[in-house]
Amino acid sequence: MFRNITLGQYMPGTSLVHKLDPRIKILLTLVVITILFMVDTFTGYGLVFLFILGVILVARLPVRFVLYGIKPLLFIIVLTFGLHLFMNEGRTLFSIGPLVATYEGAFKGFTMAFRLVLLVLGTSILTLTTSPIELTDGLESLLSPMRGVGIPAHELAMMMTIALRFIPTLLEETEKIMKAQMARGADFETGNALQRAKSLIPLLVPLFVNAFRRADELAMAMEARCYRGGEGRTRMKQMKLTAGDVLTGMVVTAGMVAIAIYL
Amino acid sequence: MNRVSDEIIITENLVYSYSSEDQEIEMQALAGVNLSIARGEFVAIIGRNGSGKSTLAKHFNALFLPTSGTVRINGMDTQDPRNLWRIRQTVGMVFQNPDNQIVSTTVEEDVAFGPENLGVPPDEIRRRVNLALEWVGMSEYMRHAPHLLSGGQKQRVAIAGVLAMRPKCIVLDEPTAMLDPSGRREVLDTVKRLNKEEGITVVLITHFMDEAALGDRVVVIDQGKIVMDDVPRKIFSQVELIRQLHLDVPQVTRLAHELNKSGVTIPEDALTVEELADALSGSYRESAVASYGE
Amino acid sequence: MSIRVENLSHTYNPGTPFERCAVDNVTLEIKDGEFVAIIGETGSGKSTLIQHFNGLLKPTGGRVFVDEVDIWGKGVHLKTVRQKVGLVFQYPEHQLFEETVFKDIAFGPRNIGLPDDEVDRRVEQAMKMVGLDFEALRDRSPFELSGGEKRRVAMAGVIAMKPSVIVLDEPASGLDPHGRDQVLAEIQQLHQEFGFTVVLVSHSMEDVAKLARRVMVLHKAKLIADGSTRDVFGMEDVLSKAGLEAPQVTRLMQELARRNMKVRTDILTVEEAKREILRVLGGEGRVS
Incomplete structure (x- = not known):
């Protein structure tokens, strides 16, 4: 039942987008997100959309798969559109009882929904083309100058790695425990909110007990392999910024800023 | 002097006691263990649940420290904190649950974890990772996510992770308990080969008697003490005694x-x-x- | 109580890049009172198959009948099916959650809505069946018990629902030889004394040979053999195709036959092997 999650899954590849330094990719994603909040014209959105589409093509990602990532958020997107459609004043488009849809609302709703879609697409390109390792390494590297102000960059990155490593394992385990309790007549689906919350106890207690046991064993295994924090640690994969990485970063940022200023 | 350097693990009167949480009773998990394991040996340790065999194994790379007595690894006393990292690099551990010892999200990154901790230069790590994966026959899975591998494959990745630290000895604590027959074969073949071809000392803790029979030597532990220590033939031919110890032949x-x-x-x-x-x-x-x- | 599956197929994630067929057109019947083993490598489809027996998984093709009732038919309550067919997962102790042993075992009976006194009776009975001391353990926390005891508590939790079929997935895995013998002896007792129909999933051919009367072999989602234990363990080619090996004594007899000794090869246990060898060597003490 949890096997269908595709949102944000990494799709290995050798494209230019895959090879771009993860730090640049993270920063550029932030730039695109910021620009999306500054732009409010159709042309602006259009250009950002073309840019994202271009990246998807260059990265040779299957378009259907990328769009699949929007599915879990479809409800929120439709809701956003609906709210704007009916909540704005202006020329009447049509009406259902007391609810009046306006042209202005449709326009506003459409741009807001489009903005959300672009946000999801933009960030999922990052996770689709960057392995979890590169992501965490990139974050660690970007955060490390802030160690001085007390941000534990290595520890955060290690925690993220372990979390990413164990998500599939724990999902599998959740499914197994759920089934085992269902085999004993447990019911996770019916009843009111309180009953349903209560019915989760037989699921959550073993899940946590097992997670603690795993954490204990993992800690011991890490210690046995000489883990002692970030101090003196080397990495197999060194991140090296190439001129190409920097250039890509500059060009894309400049393009985005131009869109924000002129449109 | 020569004799000492021939042995990679030596325990002398090793006692490990712990006090159970609520009661104030002192329990002895190990009650005076004298054991020496020579370089290149393949030693199997067997004993019923709670006999102390796993506790003993954890002394071999200083995850546990003796309450009294000494453990010497390659001549280094495990009580001395300065030896800690050298000991853990000398003796690698592989544990029972393959899921709970893989740290990273790809096979190659996981194998690199140990040498990275040791501060090995990047090119050298790459070389070691490639070689270690080759040794355990997992090179083609280098970029795979560990959770998609079979149990036997995960354990081989765990072994590669230890090998990449260039240990002299590998201690495996019931590595096959959670595997199916073909997974067990994969792991045992790998371990045997490493012992024969690379000369790595192997300490295998197991509940499976046919696995123990692969060793040059079988050590039987009961109630925190060594009760038998001989070649497999001599051990298993004592059927009645083995059965009394809640084991099997x-x-x-x-x-x-x-x-x-x-x-x-x-x-x-x-x-x-x-x-x-x-x-x-x-x-x-x-x-x-x-x-x-x- | 019988279980019958007809042309059962199960495909995970149909229509996605992750599509995988775990059970492929399997037809089988388990009759009332049988002791059946299902063997096969990890990934052969055993776990997926047994989860259809009590409706935890819905087939993507074919039908499942429990007591000749199609469990996915109209008006069938899956809860009733799950009460009739008890499923003990591998490492069942990982599903314990209550503060006391009693409460944990009572979870199933309470879910079916039984009155308190009946729940009491069932818990006591179930604990006795798996060899746990009711008075000494009922108020203990299950998390404080030894590994073998935890496993028994978890098994009792399923037995307390009074199923007529009990399906066990690798019930002895991770236990030492003695713990293994004990759990297997209890399973045999459940079959012989308490009349449960037992379906055992195991990697240990020795255990299967000792306990089961009938063996089914799964390989790559398909049922490739189904017959008496003696017959199946005689099929060397089928077993090796499935990545399995007959018990040591069976292989010994096959090897002796290859060496032109006139021995029967359908031998399952040490005891049987001993009798057969003594027979061909010409009786006790013949060679001395």
Whole structure:
């Protein structure tokens, strides 16, 4: 039942987008997100959309798969559109009882929904083309100058790695425990909110007990392999910024800023 | 002096006690263990649940420290904190649950974890990772996510992770308990090969008697003490004693023992199907000759 | 109580790049009172198959009948099916969650809505069946018990629902030889004394040979053999195709036969092997 999650899954590849330094990719994603909040014209959105589409093509990602990532958020997107459609004043488009849809609302709703879609697409390109390792390494590297102000960059990155490593394992385990309790007549689906919350106890207690046991064993295994924090640690994969990485970063940022200023 | 350097693990009067949480009783998990393991040896340790075998294993790379007595690894006392990282690099550990010892999200990154902790330069890590994965036959899975591998493959990745630290000895704590027969074979073949070809000392803790029979030597632990220590043949031919210790012997060994009790004189120390078949077809020919002569 | 599956198929994630067929057109019947083993490598489809027996998984093709009732038919309550067919997962102790042993075992009976006194009776009975001391353990926390005891508590939790079929997935895995013998002896007792129909999933051919009367072999989602234990363990080619090996004693007899000794090869236990060898060697004490 949890096997269908595709949102944000990494799709290995050798494209230019895959090879771009993860730090640049993270920063550029932030730039695109910021620009999306500054732009409010159709042309602006259009250009950002073309840019994202271009990246998807260059990265040779299957378009259907990328769009699949929007599915879990479809409800929120439709809701956003609906709210704007009916909540704005202006020329009447049509009406259902007391609810009046306006042209202005449709326009506003459409741009807001489009903005959300672009946000999801933009960030999922990052996770689709960057392995979890590169992501965490990139974050660690970007955060490390802030160690001085007390941000534990290595520890955060290690925690993220372990979390990413164990998500599939724990999902599998959740499914197994759920089934085992269902085999004993447990019911996770019916009843009111309180009953349903209560019915989760037989699921959550073993899940946590097992997670603690795993954490204990993992800690011991890490210690046995000489883990002692970030101090003196080397990495197999060194991140090296190439001129190409920097250039890509500059060009894309400049393009985005131009869109924000002129449109 | 020479003798000392021949041994990679030496324990002397090793005692490990802990106090159970609510009661104030002191429990002895290890009650005076004297054991030495020579370089290049393949030693199997068996014993019932709670016999102390796993506690003993965890002393071999200083995850546990003795309450009294000493443990020396390659001449280094585990009590001395300055030796800690050298000891853990000398003796690698592989644990029972393959899921709970893989740290990273790809196979190659996980194998790199140990050498990264040791501060090995990047190019050298790459070389070691490639070689270690080759040794365990997992090179083609280099970029795979560990949770998609089978149990046997995960354990081989765990072994590669230890090998990349260039240990002299590997301690495996029930590495096959959670695997199916083909997974078990994969892991054991790998371990045997590392021992024979790379000369790595192997300490294998197991509940499976046929696995223990692969060792050069079998150590039986009960109630925190070594109760038997000999070559597998000598250990398993003592069927009654082994059963008293809540352990088992391979089926063919038990059969040889039973047949002897019924008056068929064949060697009682057969460990494999072939050995017993050899012995029995010998007797069969004799009996055929005997009846021919009548 | 019988279980019958007809042309059962199960495909995970149909229509996605992750599509995988775990059970492929399997037809089988388990009759009332049988002791059946299902063997096969990890990934052969055993776990997926047994989860259809009590409706935890819905087939993507074919039908499942429990007591001749199609469990996915109209008006069938899956809860009733799950009460009739008890499923003990591998490492069942990982599903314990209550503060006391009693409460944990009572979870199932309470879910079916039984009155308190009946729940009491069932818990006591179930604990007795798996060899746990009711008075000594009922108020203990299950998390404080030894590994073997935890496993028994978890098994009792399923037995307390009074199923007529009990399906066990690798019930002895991770235990030491003695713990293994004990759990297997209890399972045999459940079959012989308490009349449960037992379906055992195991990697240990020795255990299967000792306990089961009938064996089914799964390989790559398909049922490739189904017959008496003696017959199946005689099929060397089928077993090796499935990545399995007959018990040591069976292989010994096959090896002896290859060496022209006139022995029967359908031998399952050490005891049987001993009798057969003594027979061909011409009786006790013949060779000495």
